[in-house]
Amino acid sequence: MSLNVLGVGARPATSQDAERAVVRKVAWRLMPLIMVCYLFAFFDRINISFAKFQLQADLSLSDTAYGLGAGLFVVGYVIFEVPSNMMLYRVGARRWIARIMMSWGLATAAMVFVTAEWQFYVLRFLIGAMEAGFAPGVLYYLTLWFPQHFRGRITSMLFLASAFAGLVGAPFSGLVLQHLDGVLAMRGWHWLFLLGGLPCIGLGLLVLGLLKDRIEDAPWLSAAEKMLLASRIAQHEPHKHGGSLLSALRIPGFLTLGLIYFLIQVASYGLNFWAPQMIRSAGTEDPVMIGLLTAIPYVCGAITMVVMGRWSDATGERRKFVCGLVSLGAVGFFCAGIFASHTTFLIIALGMLGAGIIASIPAFWTLPPKLLAGGGAAAAGGIAVINTLGQFGGIVSPVMVGRIRDLTGSTTPALYVIGTAALLAAALVLWGLPQKLRALDTPRAD
Numbered sequence: 001m002s003l004n005v006l007g008v009g010a011r012p013a014t015s016q017d018a019e020r021a022v023v024r025k026v027a028w029r030l031m032p033l034i035m036v037c038y039l040f041a042f043f044d045r046i047n048i049s050f051a052k053f054q055l056q057a058d059l060s061l062s063d064t065a066y067g068l069g070a071g072l073f074v075v076g077y078v079i080f081e082v083p084s085n086m087m088l089y090r091v092g093a094r095r096w097i098a099r100i101m102m103s104w105g106l107a108t109a110a111m112v113f114v115t116a117e118w119q120f121y122v123l124r125f126l127i128g129a130m131e132a133g134f135a136p137g138v139l140y141y142l143t144l145w146f147p148q149h150f151r152g153r154i155t156s157m158l159f160l161a162s163a164f165a166g167l168v169g170a171p172f173s174g175l176v177l178q179h180l181d182g183v184l185a186m187r188g189w190h191w192l193f194l195l196g197g198l199p200c201i202g203l204g205l206l207v208l209g210l211l212k213d214r215i216e217d218a219p220w221l222s223a224a225e226k227m228l229l230a231s232r233i234a235q236h237e238p239h240k241h242g243g244s245l246l247s248a249l250r251i252p253g254f255l256t257l258g259l260i261y262f263l264i265q266v267a268s269y270g271l272n273f274w275a276p277q278m279i280r281s282a283g284t285e286d287p288v289m290i291g292l293l294t295a296i297p298y299v300c301g302a303i304t305m306v307v308m309g310r311w312s313d314a315t316g317e318r319r320k321f322v323c324g325l326v327s328l329g330a331v332g333f334f335c336a337g338i339f340a341s342h343t344t345f346l347i348i349a350l351g352m353l354g355a356g357i358i359a360s361i362p363a364f365w366t367l368p369p370k371l372l373a374g375g376g377a378a379a380a381g382g383i384a385v386i387n388t389l390g391q392f393g394g395i396v397s398p399v400m401v402g403r404i405r406d407l408t409g410s411t412t413p414a415l416y417v418i419g420t421a422a423l424l425a426a427a428l429v430l431w432g433l434p435q436k437l438r439a440l441d442t443p444r445a446d
Contacts (some may be wrong), residue, residue, distance in 0.1 A: 021134050022225045023150050029220060030145060031154070032280035033203075033210060034138060035103060035161040040200050041134050042165035044108055044127065045073070050173035052188035053280075058187060059117055060258075064407055067402025069124045070273050074394030076128030081391065084133025085140065085384030088423065093141040097134065098208040104130040105200025111193035112186065143369050145215065147232040149313065151366050159362035163305065164271075166298030166358075173292025174178045174291025179224040251371055252432040254382065260322075260432075261364060263425035265393030267329055267357045270397030270418045271297060272295030273398045275350060278336065278411055283345040291419055296347055297354025304359035312363060318370070319429055322363045327427040333419030337412040357422070 048055075048070050056066055090098040107127045114120050138158065146154045173192055181188035214220050215226050250257075275294050284290055304325070312321045329361075332353025339345035372382045397418065404414040 015228075016065050018228060020145070022148060022221070022229050023039075025221070025225070026145055026218075026229065027154065027157070029218075030211065031157055033206060034141075035158060035164075036096070037200075037203050038135075038138065038158055038161040038186070039165045039168075039206065040101075040196065040203060041104075041131065043169045044104060044131065044198050044200075046055055046166060046169060047173060047192050048073070048124075050170070050294075051192050052175065052277065053287075054177060054181070054187055054189040055120075058189075059114070059120060061117060061120070062101035063402040063405040064399070065117060065402075067273075067398040067400075069397040070269075070398040070402075071239035072121055074126040074269075074391050076125040076130075077132045078128075078391045080129045080132035081136070081388040082384045085136050088133055088137045088140070092213040093137060093144075094207060094211040097137055097141070097211070098204040098347050100131060100134045100137070101200045101204035101207060104134075105197045105204065106130075108197030108200070109194050111197075112190040122263075133384065134339060136384040139365055139368075139387075144213075144233070146228075147235070148369065149316070151279075151313075151369065153309045153313050155362040155365050156201055156305045156359075158356075159305055159365075160164050160302055162361075163298045163354075163358055166296045166354075167302060169296070170276075170294040171288065171291040174286075175227050176289040177287045210366035215307070234404040247395050248315035249382075249385065253371055253437055254386070255389075256432050257368055257371065257426060257437075258386045260425050260428050261386055261390030262393045263389040263421045263428075264326060264357065264360055264364060265419050266397045267326075267333065267353075267393075267422045268361065269394045269397035269402060270329045270333070270414070271353055271357060274411060274414075277405075278340065278346065278350070279343070283409065284343060293343075293347055298358065300351040300355040301358025302391065304355040305362050308359050308363060312366065318366045318440075319361065319433060319438060322360055322367070322383050323426045323429040325356045325363055325428065326422050327356070329353050330419045330422035332356055333415045333422060337415035337419070340415070342414045348374070367433075370437060 023426065052066060055061065061069070082098070084096070104127055107123065107130045111123055111127075114123055139155070142151070142158065143155055176192050176195065177188035180186075180191040186194075209240070215221065215230050218226065221229070275297065276290050279290050279293050284293060308321055308325065312318060332349050332351075332355075335349035336346055336353060338347055367370075368383055368386050401411060401414040401416070404417075405411055
C-alpha cells in the first residue's frame with residue numbers, strides 16, 4: 001500500500017500543506033516497519049487456525065480442547081496487557097516493543113517441541129503473555145507522532161497489516177502445510193510456527209535500531225518540522241502529560257468502549273480461528289484452496305478499511321462508521337450460518353463479514369484517543385485497559401464456538417450468537433457513547 005494516501009503534492013506555502021508534508025514524511029519513516037511487525041503479530045494469532053487440522057490429529061484434541069488452547073493465548077495476553085503497557089510508558093516504546101517481538105518470536109518457534117495437550121496449553125498461554133502490550137503499545141506510540149485528524153488513515157494503515165496477514169498468511173499456510181510436511185522429519189504445522197516466530201526476532205532488532213521514542217529524538221526531521229508536528233499534536237491534546245490510569249477508568253464512556261471492543265473481538269476471533277473450519281465443512285478439502293478462500297474476507301477487509309479510513313478523516317465522523325461496519329459484519333455472520341453448506345454463498349458471506357469486522361477495528365481505535373486526551377500514563381494505561389477488556393472476547397469466542405461444535409456438530413448456532421453480539425456492539429456505538437465521542441473531529445482537507 002502506498003503511503004501517499006496521506007496526500008500528495010504538498011506545498012509548504014501554507015500551514016496545512018506543511019503539516020501534510022511532515023506527516024507524510026513521518027509515515028514513510030515509521031509505518032513500513034511498524035506494519036510489517038503488526039503483520040507478524042496478527043499472523044501469530046491466526047496461524048493456529050491453519051495448523052488446526054494437523055495439530056488436532058497429532059495431539060488428539062477435541063474442538064473444545066482446540067478452542068481452549070486458542071483462547072489461552074488471550075488469557076496470557078490479558079493478564080499481562082496493562083502491566084506491559086505501563087512498563088512501555090516507563091522504559092520507552094522502542095525498547096519495549098522490541099522486547100515484546102523478540103520474546104514472542106522465540107515462544108512461537110518453541111511450538112515445534114509440543115507433543116502433548118498440556119504442553120499446547122502452556123505454550124499458547126506463554127505466547128500470549130510474551131505478546132501482551134504490543135497492539136496497544138503501537139497504538140499509543142502512534143498518538144505521539146500523528147495529529148488527531150490524521151489518525152483515521154494512519155490507524156487504517158496499521159490494521160491493513162492484519163488484513164495482509166490473512167491475505168498472505170492464509171495461502172502461505174496452505175502451501176507450508178502441504179509441501180513442508182515431513183521435511184527434516186517435522187510436521188507441516190511445526191514449520192508454520194517456526195517460520196512465523198523466527199523472523200520476529202530480527203524485526204525486534206530493527207525496531208530497536210530504527211524507531212525513536214519522541215519527535216525531538218528524530219534526526220530526520222528539521223527543527224521547524226519537529227515544532228510544527230509537536231504543536232499540531234498538542235493542539236487537540238492539552239492534557240498530554242497529565243492524568244493517571246485511575247483517572248482514565250473514571251471517564252464517562254470508558255468502560256462502554258471496553259464492552260464494545262469485547263463484542264467486536266468476539267466477532268473478530270470467530271473469523272480468525274474458525275474461517276478455515278467453516279470452509280472445510282462446506283466441502284473444500286485441499287489445504288491450499290482452503291488457504292486461498294480464507295484470504296477473501298481479509299482482502300475485503302483491507303479494501304474497506306482503506307476506503308473508510310479516508311472517508312472518516314475527510315468527514316471527521318468516527319462513531320457512525322464503526323456502527324455501520326460492525327452491522328455489516330453482523331449480517332455476514334448471519335448469512336454464513338444460513339449458507340454454511342454452500343461454498344459460494346458462504347464465501348460471499350465471509351467477504352461481508354471481513355469487510356465489516358476487520359475494517360471496524362481501526363475505525364474503533366480512533367475513538368479512545370479522543371476520550372483519553374493524548375499521552376501520559378492515562379493514555380498508555382487506558383488504551384491497554386480497553387484492549388484488555390476487548391481481548392476477553394478472544395477467550396470467550398473460540399471456547400464457545402468449539403463447545404457448540406462438539407455439542408451440535410455444527411458451527412452455525414455459534415455464528416448466530418456472534419452475529420447477535422455484533423449487533424449489540426453496533427447499538428452501543430450508536431446510542432451508548434457520551435457526547436465527547438459523538439462530536440465530529442475536525443475534517444481533514446485534501
